[in-house]
Amino acid sequence: MPEIKNTFLKSKMNKDLDSRLVPNGQYRDARNISISRSEGADVGALENVLGNKAITTLKTNLGHLEDSKNNAKYNAIAGDVVLNGLEIIGYFMDVTNDRMFIFLTDYIDSSNDRLSNFAPGDIITSTPNPPSPPTTTFEAKGAACYIVQYNIKSKNIINDYRVLIAGNFLNFSKTHPIINVNFIEGLLFFTDNRNQPRKINVDFAFNDSYELSGVNNPYYYTEDQISVAKFAPFESPSFLDTSNNSGLLDVSNEYLGAHIVTTLSSNTGANGTTFNLNGGPYVITGNNPDIQGGGADVGDLLIIPEQNASGIEQPSTANIGTVSPSSGYTGGAQSVSGVTGIDDGFTVERGGAVQAGLQMEIRVSINSSGNASVQVLSIGPGFQEGDVVKVSNSLSQLSQNLNFTLDKLSSNEKKIELEINTVSATSVTTSAGGPTNTPGAPGQNLGPGTLVYIKRRNPFYEENYTGDKRLLKNKFAKFSYRFKYDDGEYSIMAPFTQAAFVPNQFGYFIGEDEKKTLKSGDVDFFENSVSKVKLNILLPFQRNLIEDKLKVKEIQILVKNSDELAVRVVEDVPISKISNSVSLNYVYDYLSSKPIKSLPEADLIRVSDKIPIRALTQEIVGNRVVYANFVEKHATPDYLRYDVKSRNKTYPSGNNPADIVNRNFTNEFLTHNLKQNRSYQIGVVLFDRYGRASNVVFSDPEQISTNFSNSTISTAYSNFSTDSVKFWGSYLSFILQQPIPQSDKVGYPGLYSETNPLGYYSYRIVIKQQEQEYYNVYTPGALAGQITWSTVGKSAKGDEYNVGELLPKYDSIGSFSNISLQGDNINKIPRDLKDVNANDTDFSSSVLLFNRVNPTVEAIIAGTGVLAPSIYFNVQNQLTNKKAQEVTSIVPFKDLGEWAKKKGSLFNGGRQQTSTNPGTSLTDDEPTPNPWYPYFLDANDNTVFHFADIFFNATKNPFIATIETDFQIGVQPTYTNGSNARKRKAIEAAWQSLAVFETNPVESNLEIYYESSSSGLISELNQDLAVSTGPFSLVDEASNDTATGDLQFFANENLASGEPCTLYFQAFDINGNACADNTNTITIVEVRDGNNQLRNSDFDIEQKSSSGQDQRLFRLKTANVFAFLEGYAVNESYTFILEVTANGISENITLNNCRLSNAKPIVSSIFTHSDTGPFAIDNIPKLSGQIDGAQYTNLLYPSALSSANGSWNFDILRFSTKNGSVDTQRDELEIICEVYENNTGGGFTTSDFFTVTNAKIDGTPVPYPQFCIVPNSSNIQQYFLNNPSVNFLVVQGFRIKIYDANKTDTGNVTEFPQNNIGATEVRTIVFSR
DSSP states (O other): OOOOOOOEEEEOOOOOGGGGOOOOOSSSSSSSSSEOOOSSSSTOOOOOOOOOOOOOHHHHHHHHHHHHHHHSSSSSSOOOOTTOOOOOEEEEEEGGTTTTEEEEEEEOOTTSSSSSSSOOOOOOEEEETTTTEEEEEEEOOOOOEEEEEEEETTOOGGSSSSEEEGGGGGGGOTSSSSOOEEEEEEEEOOOSSOOEEEEEEEHHHTTTTTOOTSSOSSSSSSHHHHSSOOOOOSSSSSSSTTSOOOOOOSSSSSSEEEEEEEEEEEEEEEEGGGEEETSSOOOOOOOOOSSSSSSOOOOOOOOOOOOOOTOOSSOOOOEEEEEETTTTTOSSSSSEEEEESSSSSSEETTTTTEOOEEEEEEEEEEEESSSSEEEEEETTTTTTTTTTTEEHHHHHOOSSSSEEEEEEEEESSSOOOEEEEEEEESEESSSSOOOOOOOSOOOOOOTTTTTEEEEOOOOTTOOTTSOOTTTTTOEEEEEEEEETTTSSOOOHHHHHHHOOOGGGGGGGOOOOHHHHHHHHOOOTSSSBBBEEEEEEEEEETTTTHHHHHHHHHEEEEEEETTOOOOOOEEEEEEEGGGOOOOOOOEEEEOOOOOOOOEHHHHHOSSSOOOOOOOEEEEETTEEEEEEEEEEEOOOEEEEOOEEEEEEEOOOOOOSHHHHHHHHHHHHSSOOOOSSEEEEEEEEEEEEETTTTOOOOOOTTTTOOOOBBBEEEOOOOOOOOOOOTTTTTOEEEEEEEEEEOOOOOTTTOOOBBBBBBBEEEEEEEEEEOOBOOOOOOEEEEOEEEEEEEOOOOOOOSSEEEEHHHHHHHHHOTTEEEEEEEOOOOHHHHOOHHHHHTOTTOOOOOOOOOOEEEEEEEEEEEEETTEEEEEEEEEEEEEEETTTTEEEEEOOOOOOOOOGGGGTTOOOOTTOOEEEEEEEEEEEEOOSSOOOOOOOOOOOOTTTOOOOESSSSSTTTGGGGGEEEEEEEEOOOOOOOSOOOOOHHHHHHHGGSSOOEEEEOOOOOOOOOOOOOEEEEEEEEHHHHHHHHSSOOEEETTTTTOOOOSSOOOOOBBBOOTOOOOOOEEEEOOTTEEEEEEEETEEEEEEEEEOOOOOOGGGEEEEEEESSGGGGOOOEEEEEOOOOOOTTTHHHHHHEEEEEEEEEEEEEEEEEEEEOOOBBOOOEEEEEEEEEEEEEOOOOOOOOEEEEEEEEEEESSSSSEEEBOOOTBBOOEEEEEEOSOOOOOOTTTTTEEEEEEESSSSSSSEEOOOOOESSOOOSSOOOOTEEEEEEEEEEHHHHHHHHHTOOOOOHHHHEEEEEEEEEETOOOSEEEEBOTTTTTBBBEEEEEEEE
16 A cells, blocks of 8 residues: 655644645644754654653552561551652752652641641650560651652662652641752752751762661751751850869969968078968968969968068068167167168168168067167168168157167078978978078078968969960950851851950969059059860760761861951861760860961851741752742740849859859859949840841840849949959849740740751840940059149248148049059040140040049058058049049149149259258248249258159159049148158158059940850750749658659548648759748649549649748648559559749649558458357457367357268358448459468468358358358368368468458458457367368
8 A cells, every 4th residue: 555654844733724734744743752853864853752650669669668667676566657648749850860859748737827737756655664675666657758869760660769868857748849949069959938948968868868777867867967057056165174173274384373472470490491471361362273272282382572562672681780779778668560761760870871771671679678689570682791770769669769780681682482392270381491692502581571472383284285375365265166067068156255364363463563553554464374275065966976966077166356356267176086975065175276267257247047947939049049938037025034133253162053053153254254334235035956046035124023133234333342352253144034935926936846946946145235445544543632832922031931832732632633644544544635736735535534443541550540651552442333533634744833843953043941840831031932842851850851752753744634533532642740751651642552443435336236155055044944943842741852752642542532642742942942932833734643544633732821831831632532443553653743833933843653552441240150240350259168178268169160961051250341442432342351370380371161252151142242251161071081080170370361452452451350459369260070
């Protein structure tokens, strides 16, 4: 037949024309074809298109896969897994690699929003099987969720697909199809608008797939591992090691700062090796690391500084040659200590010539005979052997002058450092002695009053420390860390620590430090002593598990210095380096190494993750994943309820939980302190597990506790009284009063759980504090008052000038003060240079000052109330909370007036003036004078003038700042009589001790909340709240405590409904204190028995009283009647869950081991044969009689019971029983009666000669629970057959036992007969042939 060939070169389908009219090259219809568009010979040819292939075995094979896993994992399974409901909810075609990824589930979320229900897991039951492990049974398959890779070109149907990931954690639902899936660089990204966006590394998932993992976990098996937003570390590293010791270590200094400053009472022993210390208990000025440890220890360093507290050079000694009162000393016995010479009542002559400016401290003692002795306490440089010291009585309180000769001198002008060998209560000994004239010479004993320091040996000193000892000296470094994950992503940074800073000497001024600071304006010792930092990082999983659980590959240690914006990387720690431990803690030793790199700028501002909570779709744009139609963040609660308070750190010695927390806190932040005179706003930011943050949440302003502040608190200046050693610093205390809620407004995610992975998981405390930089201004004292003069002169040539008219005066001492500015203080209190002209020398300053240390106090001679000669101290300012001091004038010293330029120039061109009353008035014939520079007349020659400076370094013309104040700051110079030294000190009093001011802080306009180091898990915070002041346990009247055991529970089957079954109990907190809240409530949440059945209706709870402290007491009582029956150990074993509310906090407390107790069965209406009775169990017949020649005294029947035709037809006893329950419906259940005997005397056994029945011997039935005891005739007959020579069977020790609960409780048995006091008795029964 003819063959027709058509070529469809036009590649066109034409269904418009009639089939007969379709042109050549076109076609009417085609299926599963493709037209070749190649340029070869077959262009236009039709080719078959590959068709679809039905995967008919997938559901079945997945079911078999689940069955095989269940068989391997569980002891038993209830049935095969059937997955008929599986549907594909999304897919992705990886054309390049000829594979397809499909997403399957059989779960449908039926909640109203189709989001609230989490895909359920498999149902597994566990049955105890002691001593073996529990038996686990797979009961039913939960939601089936799978990600499957299908290989398109596979020739083997078995290898067509591989199950990469499976588990209900995928939380797929048919209600939320996966619309967009993207594949980039080996990563498969997908989102379903139900869960957070996710991704997997296909290679990792394929090589360690769910299908091939057996009973082990596959590569991906939790939400943490597949979420795009990675697990965010939530807690800053701690400065406490795992033993709660400080991790801020000084390892580069062999000795710590001096912690003891005292003086010698004497220096004795061979070569002066014993140093007896004054004061009994040592003067402790600071101590670490044991913080409160007291005195010296072996190995500490004893230091004799170059100068003592008075500035006199030491260590020096002098032996006195000759002591001679001038003309026979007659002053009487007396002792004068501490006479000091700076031209101060001393005249030192050498070869008859007076030597000026020498310094010495002596002690003078005069006995009753008038003989004087002098002890040199310390002696400065410049003396020579043979010098004659003449002591004037002007200061020494001697009635006459006293002279002595220096016979021998010993001096060492460098400080001495000696290691302590032994320690006693008031002394130490060293290997070497005191000062020597020449190296190797024997030590000389030091005089009493010699100043000594003791430095503690540093227990952390590392002689061969490899770190940079100086790196952190001038840095305030804070540390953090972040995780690097398997696909190269980094988590957000953990919160940073506080600054790793502990100042040298722990911040204490010791010895000459104040004088040095006074002169320089700088605190030169205030550098960081920390050279090694132990960073204790609390990991979310054990170290050996964290790589598997979170896919962490590195921990990156970060550091940020306070003066830098950059965050730098200290080290990338491979996870393999830390995975050798099951500990949750990783302690990183920072050895002061320089950073290796800096983080990019984008990471610095990444304080939270921006990955959406849910996204409908996604796409790849420019090698980036972009999400659309997304929900960005969780809702934030309107308020939380918390209080804020400023508190002082403490270091308690107790071991209750609160003491331990406070002690550890002080250990961690030894010298950290809260900045005072500031306003803080404290907020809380909530984070989910993956780093998404809420807005800042504040405290509800309408629910603030008494004496506490809400979110905003102002911290006033405060002082630590006189004990600076035990002032550990202050801090802001955050007290959560109500738990962070599980539910709140719409969009609030709740709290994290496995079935709520996006709930809020952690918290961080943030602080807004806009008062930023400020300066400490250290000045050489302060001069109180306004400097003024009155130079009216004299009215006539012969008149005298009043000295008060010639010297500066100091008025309004409570309103003005003056300080000398030198060094950097000029920049700290800058002059305002606006709106001034070139000739101005007097400026104001916009800087406000706050006086913190006030140099106002002179020392008082003990017991006299008299000011010590020219000795001044400073004190904490007790009036700091007054208004700030305004700087009204800054002027060079020499511009204070003409007088300031005339130091050293005598009045009127240098001509010496005369005085008829030295130090009081002057006479001259000249006209009105200018004011004089402050001066005093020589104590020994009133024609000699001495000039003194009222400001430190006045000759260098420092700037003098005048400040307005509303209280006295500083000392007022005075003009006084006495020695030259005292006169000078009186004028120079204003700069003898250090003053400290703070400048007002710079106010920032940026309202930024700064992250603190206070952070943690919400679950732990809520739990801490519940256990701190709220109920932690219940304690009953017998002191039984649920924290350590069980309450006394005495529910019994004989209790009527409404009877108490516990003692009264009340709520106690975690510290073991009763929750002192009369509004406590305790309610029953649920009662379950051992079958897990609710038994709430069987019990009630009652309060002891409605007023007073008895309102805190509650007890349980019955609300039903009970019966103690077989199975009681399960059926009548109760677990109570009580909701206890105390101090505004509710907590569920569980009562375990509450078991119903058994009452003994009750026996009544006892009858003997012939219905004789009734008897009670304590008056059953007890008869005497003689049988077969034997006398018996406890016979139940007086004669032998004889047989009739081989049967003994007697009703031995008949009686009624109850099981002890008051439940009339169940009081007759499960009663068992047994007869015992002790016929052989070898012990009671069940008798073979009696039968317990429910019928009389004549067959008449008796109603249960009545019992009849009748003879077992067959056994009795057999006895006689076995013993043909015996005519009587004597059954001794006859008694009856009644059990209940089907004899499953043998501890509560009723035995009878009994005597009248309840003791068990026996009876004897005799049978004859």
